[in-house]
Amino acid sequence: MSFPIRRPRGLLARFLLILMPLFVALAIPGIGLLVHYSLEVDQDVLAARFGNHAGRVAAALARHDAAAVPGLAQDLLSSLAADRALVCAELRPLDGTPAQDAPVAALPPRIGCRFGEQGESLSLPVGESGRYRLLLRFSDAELREAAAVERNLALSVIALAFVIALATSALGFRFIVGRPLRLLLAAIEEATATGRRRRIRGGGRDELGRVIEAFNELQQRDVERENALRAVNRQLEESRQALRRLNADLEERVAERTAELATRTEEAEAANRAKARFLATMSHELRTPLSAIIGFAEVLGRDAVLEPARRADYLEEIAAGGRQLLGMVNDLLDMARIDGGRLQLDEQEVELGEALGASVRQVRAQAEARGLSLALQPPPAPLSVLVDPRGLRQILLKLLSNAVKFTPPGGHVEVTAGRRADGAVEIVVADDGCGIAEEQLDAVLQPFGQGGDGSRTDGWLARPHEGTGLGLPLAKALAELHGGSLSLRSSQTQGTTVLVTLPAWRLRPLEAEASALADSA
Amino acid sequence: MSRVRIVSRPALLAATLVLGASLLAPLSPARALSLSEKTALQAAMQQHVDRQTVEGGYLFFDREAQAVNSLAPVAAHPMILTMGEHYILCFDFLDQAGEKVELDYYLARKGDGFVVFHEAIAQRDVVRAMMQAGKVKPAE
Numbered sequence: 001m002s003f004p005i006r007r008p009r010g011l012l013a014r015f016l017l018i019l020m021p022l023f024v025a026l027a028i029p030g031i032g033l034l035v036h037y038s039l040e041v042d043q044d045v046l047a048a049r050f051g052n053h054a055g056r057v058a059a060a061l062a063r064h065d066a067a068a069v070p071g072l073a074q075d076l077l078s079s080l081a082a083d084r085a086l087v088c089a090e091l092r093p094l095d096g097t098p099a100q101d102a103p104v105a106a107l108p109p110r111i112g113c114r115f116g117e118q119g120e121s122l123s124l125p126v127g128e129s130g131r132y133r134l135l136l137r138f139s140d141a142e143l144r145e146a147a148a149v150e151r152n153l154a155l156s157v158i159a160l161a162f163v164i165a166l167a168t169s170a171l172g173f174r175f176i177v178g179r180p181l182r183l184l185l186a187a188i189e190e191a192t193a194t195g196r197r198r199r200i201r202g203g204g205r206d207e208l209g210r211v212i213e214a215f216n217e218l219q220q221r222d223v224e225r226e227n228a229l230r231a232v233n234r235q236l237e238e239s240r241q242a243l244r245r246l247n248a249d250l251e252e253r254v255a256e257r258t259a260e261l262a263t264r265t266e267e268a269e270a271a272n273r274a275k276a277r278f279l280a281t282m283s284h285e286l287r288t289p290l291s292a293i294i295g296f297a298e299v300l301g302r303d304a305v306l307e308p309a310r311r312a313d314y315l316e317e318i319a320a321g322g323r324q325l326l327g328m329v330n331d332l333l334d335m336a337r338i339d340g341g342r343l344q345l346d347e348q349e350v351e352l353g354e355a356l357g358a359s360v361r362q363v364r365a366q367a368e369a370r371g372l373s374l375a376l377q378p379p380p381a382p383l384s385v386l387v388d389p390r391g392l393r394q395i396l397l398k399l400l401s402n403a404v405k406f407t408p409p410g411g412h413v414e415v416t417a418g419r420r421a422d423g424a425v426e427i428v429v430a431d432d433g434c435g436i437a438e439e440q441l442d443a444v445l446q447p448f449g450q451g452g453d454g455s456r457t458d459g460w461l462a463r464p465h466e467g468t469g470l471g472l473p474l475a476k477a478l479a480e481l482h483g484g485s486l487s488l489r490s491s492q493t494q495g496t497t498v499l500v501t502l503p504a505w506r507l508r509p510l511e512a513e514a515s516a517l518a519d520s521a
Numbered sequence: 522m523s524r525v526r527i528v529s530r531p532a533l534l535a536a537t538l539v540l541g542a543s544l545l546a547p548l549s550p551a552r553a554l555s556l557s558e559k560t561a562l563q564a565a566m567q568q569h570v571d572r573q574t575v576e577g578g579y580l581f582f583d584r585e586a587q588a589v590n591s592l593a594p595v596a597a598h599p600m601i602l603t604m605g606e607h608y609i610l611c612f613d614f615l616d617q618a619g620e621k622v623e624l625d626y627y628l629a630r631k632g633d634g635f636v637v638f639h640e641a642i643a644q645r646d647v648v649r650a651m652m653q654a655g656k657v658k659p660a661e
Binding site: 040041043044045046047048050051052053054055056058059062120121122123124125126136138140143 | 555556557559560561562563564565566567568570571572574597598599600601633634659661
């Protein structure tokens with residue numbers, strides 16, 4: 001049959017389990033040995049005492065004959081009565097008859113050691129030549145009492161020492177070992193439960209103190225590592241946000257670039273379409289006067305007897321076709337120069353009213369031929385502007401030609417000029433012609449626009465009027481080259497108004513002052 | 522986590538017992554004497570001392586001084602030493618100058634009693650040397 005042994009789990013219990021048996025194993029034999037030797041000493045002392053008693057009696061009887069001195073022997077024995085351990089004493093002659101074997105002296109008197117054999121006894125020859133034998137019987141009761149007292153005292157001391165050792169060990173263990181361990185355990189549990197790490201105080205220089213110090217260092221390293229991780233995380237988060245912003249920017253830029261690319265692509269496609277249209281238009285526009293020139297030339301060559309008047313008409317047609325070709329070529333060259341930034345303005349002071357009048361006179365015949373009324377409202381006072389005279393004339397002729405061309409018979413074209421409040425010079429060419437659809441206002445300002453559908457490569461076939469379509473774009477480019485602008489306002493029911501603006505600095509000061517004075521007068 | 526045990530419990534107990542035994546070994550008596558025998562030994566020494574006492578003075582011959590000295594007996598030592606079959610008891614005296622003089626008595630068993638066969642004056646160091654050599658032990 002076996003009994004389950006419950007092993008102690010606490011360190012204190014284990015410590016005491018080792019310490020207490022060790023204490024018992026050492027203390028009980030040690031104190032037992034002490035008691036044993038103490039009793040030995042007591043026994044030796046008792047033996048020495050009675051040996052001394054016997055020796056003194058023997059010495060007295062050696063010096064004095066007990067038979068010669070009556071009462072001597074009894075007095076000697078009676079002197080021993082003071083010793084509590086003495087049970088009895090007798091002095092007997094050794095060589096006497098049985099009758100004479102009666103004690104010479106006895107203690108208690110006349111009784112001696114007649115009764116019983118209790119206790120220890122000492123028998124030794126005494127007197128001169130050993131005539132007597134001294135018998136001393138003594139009790140070891142005092143030894144037993146002393147043994148009992150010392151045994152009880154030893155047990156008490158052992159018990160007390162055991163309790164004190166137990167209490168001291170427990171208290172010492174709890175303070176020296178238990179307290180640091182409890183602090184350590186509490187810190188570990190707190191760190192596990194809450195993640196909060198705190199430094200443990202109270203570590204000494206012993207092994208547990210070093211363990212606590214090591215734990216504190218470990219905690220500190222953990223905290224530093226966590227802080228570093230947090231900092232890295234923060235940086236990572238900031239980097240991520242920056243990357244997100246960068247991505248957004250990038251996407252935005254990509255979108256912008258994509259849109260820009262799409263626009264440029266559209267522009268490139270438009271340019272391609274314009275080029276195709278230009279080639280087609282130019283082929284047509286060049287072929288028409290060339291065909292006329294060639295045709296009239298062939299007729300003149302074939303018919304040698306042609307009437308002089310008809311010959312003159314044919315020659316005039318040939319010359320007109322050449323002029324038309326020359327104008328077209330000049331427009332193309334001007335447009336190419338402006339696009340290439342190679343057109344230089346030859347600026348001179350020009351009186352605006354005169355320039356307007358000359359241009360109007362140049363197209364009046366054409367307008368009248370179409371049944372149009374053409375009106376000019378020059379500036380109230382002469383305005384001297386610093387412009388390229390050829391460029392200004394080109395602008396005015398292009399605008400007037402367009403107005404005459406796109407205004408049906410019976411229509412009205414009017415040219416006005418003047419200064420605006422901000423000092424800029426303003427020239428307006430207005431007609432009540434067919435107008436331009438709003439969605440085509442931008443297209444007509446592009447080369448070869450002429451109000452047709454720009455997406456069509458066969459636009460020239462759809463063009464209702466002949467011409468290269470360079471008029472308005474060239475006028476606009478020349479106006480902008482002068483630092484001014486050209487804008488259109490048109491509707492298909494109210495005709496078209498073209499507004500050309502020249503910056504104020506193009507107005508000559510003296511002329512401006514003169515005009516101001518004239519205005520005030 | 523493995524637990525490191527420096528000394529096992531049975532080994533610790535055995536070491537304690539061995540240590541205790543080794544400490545107690547030199548103190549173990551050689552031979553047990555009864556109380557009566559001890560008393561007889563003390564009485565034999567007392568008788569010897571009394572026999573050599575003349576008018577209260579214990580006489581002995583000082584070889585170095587070549588003179589007879591008289592000592593006053595003071596006290597007998599309770600401790601009894603054994604040396605094989607023989608015994609050693611001690612007695613303290615005072616000389617005329619009041620200085621302590623130690624005498625050691627060597628006794629042998631004779632019949633029912635004991636008899637002094639040698640006395641050594643002021644030679645306690647010899648006894649101590651024999652005790653350290655294990656030749657002389659306290660009697661139980």
